[in-house]
Amino acid sequence: MTTSRNSVHPVVVRYFGPLLDVTGTAEETLELALPARVNDIERQIQRSRPGLELHRYRIAVDEAFRDGGDSIEQAREIALLPAFSGG
Amino acid sequence: MAGGNTPLPAARLDPEAVFVEGPIAPHALTACYRRFAANSAVGAELVFLGQVRADRIDAGTVAGIEYTAHRSMALQAFNTVIERVAGQTELIDVEVRHSLGYVPVGGASLLIAVATGHRDQAYRASRAILEAIKQEVPIYGREITTGQQSSWKINR
Numbered sequence: 001m002t003t004s005r006n007s008v009h010p011v012v013v014r015y016f017g018p019l020l021d022v023t024g025t026a027e028e029t030l031e032l033a034l035p036a037r038v039n040d041i042e043r044q045i046q047r048s049r050p051g052l053e054l055h056r057y058r059i060a061v062d063e064a065f066r067d068g069g070d071s072i073e074q075a076r077e078i079a080l081l082p083a084f085s086g087g
Numbered sequence: 088m089a090g091g092n093t094p095l096p097a098a099r100l101d102p103e104a105v106f107v108e109g110p111i112a113p114h115a116l117t118a119c120y121r122r123f124a125a126n127s128a129v130g131a132e133l134v135f136l137g138q139v140r141a142d143r144i145d146a147g148t149v150a151g152i153e154y155t156a157h158r159s160m161a162l163q164a165f166n167t168v169i170e171r172v173a174g175q176t177e178l179i180d181v182e183v184r185h186s187l188g189y190v191p192v193g194g195a196s197l198l199i200a201v202a203t204g205h206r207d208q209a210y211r212a213s214r215a216i217l218e219a220i221k222q223e224v225p226i227y228g229r230e231i232t233t234g235q236q237s238s239w240k241i242n243r
Contacts (some may be wrong), residue, residue, distance in 0.1 A: 017227035018239045026155075037183025051238060063160050066095075077227075079157055085215065085240040086154065086185060087137050087197050 004016040006033040022051040034075065039068040041078065047059055057082040099169055099181070102162050106187050110194030111136070119182045119200035129179055129202040132210040135217055137197030139190050147232030151191040152240060156226040161185075168219040176212040177203050183216070185226060196228075 008031045015023045033045050038059055046052045058065055060079040061072055107115075116134055123132050142149045169181055179202045186196040199216050203209040220226075221242045228240035 014157065016155065016225065017097075021239075060157075060160060063163065079160070081157065081160075081225050082227075083242070084221065084223070084225055085228045085242045086156070086224050087221045087242065 009031050009034050012077045017082045019055060019080055019082055023049050030074045035071060035073045036067045100165055100183060103199045105162060107184050108188045111184050111198050113237050115184055115198055123180055130204045131206040133213045135199040136195045137214050138195050139192050141192045144238055146236035146238045147234045149230045150233050151189050152228040153231055154187045154190050156187055161224050161226055164224040165202045168216055168223055172212055172215045174201050177208045178212045179203055192214040198206040
């Protein structure tokens with residue numbers, strides 16, 4: 001949940017795999033309210049990109065996977081990563 | 088690096104060499120062989136090559152796969168996998184290459200070369216690295232058909 005302490009920060013959001021078909025872009029900068037829990041950050045991104053909510057993916061904040069309840073004070077990059085398909 | 092089951096150091100893979108634009112060229116194999124041959128503790132070398140198949144999918148027949156990745160996370164994941172497998176097997180040396188960009192059918196998109204003292208450990212290490220890569224490394228394949236349709240690859 002966002003709080004009165006929140007302020008809006010530019011964060012690079014990156015999309016991978018099938019999510020590219022939803023967003024039409026691999027990367028964009030979004031103004032996100034931080035600090036916030038990962039779940040809240042995800043909702044902010046989904047509001048900006050309808051259709052993402054239909055997909056399953058993990059979220060990495062500054063290249064580290066985080067759980068939905070984790071609190072994020074600040075972030076340079078948020079990556080949305082669906083199931084991998086390399087190899 | 089020589090010496091039994093000592094885990095390989097972190098950040099073992101050369102970040103400039105891991106990702107290959109397009110298919111992996113045959114000389115990557117001889118480069119591994121030359122390096123492993125210089126280590127007198129090595130008694131078994133095993134090279135796994137993943138090759139793009141002309142699968143029949145709903146969109147048509149696959150002509151190639153376009154690979155993308157979160158490169159820095161993928162490199163980190165490769166090293167984590169190798170470090171873990173090195174701790175579980177008697178891995179002496181290892182090399183991994185993965186393609187990015189377009190790889191046509193018949194092209195190699197993944198190379199895993201392992202060097203161990205004995206064959207059992209080589210097969211075990213190679214398989215463990217392969218399965219872990221498919222699960223843990225953020226790389227994505229988009230299958231492109233002969234009719235220029237596309238579909239995201241699913242690992243099975």
